[in-house]
Amino acid sequence: xxxxxxxxxxxxxxxxxxxxxxxxxxxxxxxxxxxxxxxxxxxxxxxxxxxxxxxxxxxxxxxxxxxxxxxxxxxxxxxxxxxxxxxxxxxxxxxxxxxxxxxxxxxxxxxxxxxxxxxxxxxxxxxxxxxxxxxxxxxxxxxxxxxxxxxxxxxxxxxxxxxxxxxxxxxxxxxxxxxxxxxxxxxxxxxxxxxxxxxxxxxxxxxxxxxxxxxxxxxxxxxxxxxxxxxxxxxxxxxxxxxxxxxxxxxxxxxxxxxxxxxxxxxxxxxxxxxxxxxxxx
Amino acid sequence: xxxxxxxxxxxxxxxxxxxxxxxxxxxxxxxxxxxxxxxxxxxxxxxxxxxxxxxxxxxxxxxxxxxxxxxxxxxxxxxxxxxxxxxxxxxxxxxxxxxxxxxxxxxxxxx
Numbered sequence: 001x002x003x004x005x006x007x008x009x010x011x012x013x014x015x016x017x018x019x020x021x022x023x024x025x026x027x028x029x030x031x032x033x034x035x036x037x038x039x040x041x042x043x044x045x046x047x048x049x050x051x052x053x054x055x056x057x058x059x060x061x062x063x064x065x066x067x068x069x070x071x072x073x074x075x076x077x078x079x080x081x082x083x084x085x086x087x088x089x090x091x092x093x094x095x096x097x098x099x100x101x102x103x104x105x106x107x108x109x110x111x112x113x114x115x116x117x118x119x120x121x122x123x124x125x126x127x128x129x130x131x132x133x134x135x136x137x138x139x140x141x142x143x144x145x146x147x148x149x150x151x152x153x154x155x156x157x158x159x160x161x162x163x164x165x166x167x168x169x170x171x172x173x174x175x176x177x178x179x180x181x182x183x184x185x186x187x188x189x190x191x192x193x194x195x196x197x198x199x200x201x202x203x204x205x206x207x208x209x210x211x212x213x214x215x216x217x218x219x220x221x222x223x224x225x226x227x228x229x230x231x232x233x234x235x236x237x238x239x240x241x242x243x244x245x246x247x248x249x250x251x252x253x254x255x256x257x258x259x260x261x262x263x264x265x266x267x268x269x270x271x272x273x274x275x276x277x278x279x280x281x282x
Numbered sequence: 283x284x285x286x287x288x289x290x291x292x293x294x295x296x297x298x299x300x301x302x303x304x305x306x307x308x309x310x311x312x313x314x315x316x317x318x319x320x321x322x323x324x325x326x327x328x329x330x331x332x333x334x335x336x337x338x339x340x341x342x343x344x345x346x347x348x349x350x351x352x353x354x355x356x357x358x359x360x361x362x363x364x365x366x367x368x369x370x371x372x373x374x375x376x377x378x379x380x381x382x383x384x385x386x387x388x389x390x391x392x393x
Contacts (some may be wrong), residue, residue, distance in 0.1 A: 075338045081331025081356065084338040086364035096331045107352055 002162045002181045003275055006205070007195030009237070010168030010189045013241070015218035016251060017271075018044040018165040020258040024268035025161065026131040032159040034133035036177040038120060038148040039168040044135055046256055049127035056122050056136065056151040058099040058144060059114035063090045068110035074103035074112060095143055122155055132159070146176040153177070170197075170204045183228040183278045184210045185238070185271075195229055202233050208221040211278035213238040238274045239267065285311045286345035287365075287377045291349060292320030294378035298371055300351020303332035309377045310343060313385070330375050333357030337364050353392055368392040 005018040015037075022033045023046075035043040044051070061074070061083060066092060075085040082096035083103050083104040104112040114188055128131050136152035138145050145167075152177075156162050166177040178184060184205045188198040198214070204214040214230050216223050219240045230237055241247065250257050257264040284378045288305035289296040299305035306326050321343070323330040333353070337360035340348065350370040353361060360370050369389035371380040383389050 075335070078335070080328070081329070081334040084334040084360055086338065086341050086360070089363060091337075091360055091363040093332065093334060093359070095358065098288070098335070124337065267355060 001160070001183075001276055003272070004164040004166050004173060004178055004181045004184045004210070005187060006166035006178065006184055007168060007187045008170060008199075008201030009188065009193050011200070012189045013199055013215070014168070014187050014192060015043050015046070015165050016185050016217065016241075017185065017215055017239075017268075018022045018163050018257050019043060020264065020268045021272055022047075022131060022163055023256050024258040024265045025163075025272055027265070028269075029161060030130045030132075030159070031161050031163065032068045032132045032134065032160070033163045033165065034152050034156045035165045036134070036149045036152060036173065037148070037165060038136035038145050038152070038173065039167065040139040041123075041135045041137055043165045044123065044125065044133055045254055047125070047127035047131065049125045049133070051123040051125040051133075051135075053121050053123050054155075055118045056120040057116040057118050058097075058147045059101065059110045060094055060097050060099060061092065061103045062115040063092075064111045064113065065089075067109045069109055069111075071108065073106045073108060077102050077106045082163060082246055098144070099147060119144045120151075122148070122152045124155065132156075145173045153180075158239075170200050174201075175204065175208070178208050178210060180204065181210060183275050184212045185215055185218055185275055186212060187215045188226055189218045190216065190223045190226055190243075195225045198226065198247045199229055199233070202229075202235060206233075209232050213275055213278050214238045215241065217241045218243040236274075236278070239271045240246040283313045283346045284344050285347045285349060285381060286340045286343070287311070287371075287380050288348075288350040289320070289377050290373075292322075294318065294376065294381070295347065296320075296373050296377050298349075298351065298373050298377060298380050302348075302350045302353050302357050303336040305350070306324045308340060308343075310340075311377075311381055316353070329334060331356070334360040337361050337366070341366065347384070349384050349389065350392075 035041040072085040136148040188194040289307040333356040
């Protein structure tokens with residue numbers, strides 16, 4: 001089962017939900033989490049532990065000047081402007097390269113080969129025998145965040161239960177996170193922004209044909225606007241977390257409500273069962 | 283010498299376009315013969331990364347000198363790599379006036 005926790009709006013509680021799910025489920029089975037918010041990873045804060053770090057590398061073109069005839073094919077092909085053929089040289093801007101391999105493919109002289117550039121890293125930790133944390137970290141000044149998400153996800157491949165903590169928004173990194181998942185939980189809050197961005201995120205999940213459920217965090221006890229949107233979009237509300245000082249207190253000292261309260265632990269276990277049910281899985 | 287001037291429309295009477303890679307037109311003037319070619323910019327409304335692509339385009343078109351308003355960071359690096367000197371003008375000028383200003387040596391080189 002591959003479950004993504006996403007939101008649209010930032011700061012709604014994606015990581016809170018992902019961390020509590022991971023903790024609750026790791027009591028009885030093996031869990032792998034992937035922090036895909038590579039620009040501001042924070043899932044590891046809930047599970048302090050030593051981490052191994054691996055470089056996240058992407059292929060970029062290296063042009064052999066002995067073979068290159070400056071024909072310009074690669075530059076005309078590259079829609080990102082990463083490779084341009086000028087009068088006397090091939091000019092490469094690594095920041096703009098999306099590692100598609102097109103320049104190598106179209107080169108009639110076979111003058112382009114791959115070389116590898118480090119754009120970030122992936123941290124792996126095992127805070128408990130049944131819980132593995134994998135987290136992507138985009139390098140400072142780098143922009144190819146989806147490549148780091150892809151690499152972090154690849155390291156988790158093969159595990160029977162993977163929980164992905166998505167970045168906020170609905171951009172490339174979120175889509176990269178959602179690709180290949182079985183189901184999606186959208187965490188929202190009872191605010192106009194929460195409602196607005198929930199609808200955007202739900203549309204992305206719909207286009208990717210992902211079974212989707214909603215978690216309302218910091219609930220005002222009524223959540224009229226959010227529930228209205230969920231009804232219109234046909235999204236089930238699977239959990240409601242109240243706007244409650246005692247929850248905030250636990251959260252703010254890096255604690256987990258599912259660790260400190262048996263009731264929340266079973267609620268998160270039930271949330272996972274419901275999320276599995278969304279996709280028609282037992 | 284072939285001068286490339288970024289323009290809002292075709293021809294010498296068009297106003298200069300201050301943006302480089304998003305210019306609607308490039309007017310190429312061969313100063314020796316006075317021959318003029320106006321070419322629409324296919325990347326005018328395209329996605330990011332237009333700067334270096336447009337540099338490749340004007341280099342292939344044979345531009346020796348560029349006259350524009352300003353260059354983005356990527357375009358600036360590419361135009362230097364292409365060894366095409368770039369000069370700054372303003373949109374108050376027409377392409378013809380900018381050409382005269384370049385010829386009289388009153389335009390500042392973008393470095």
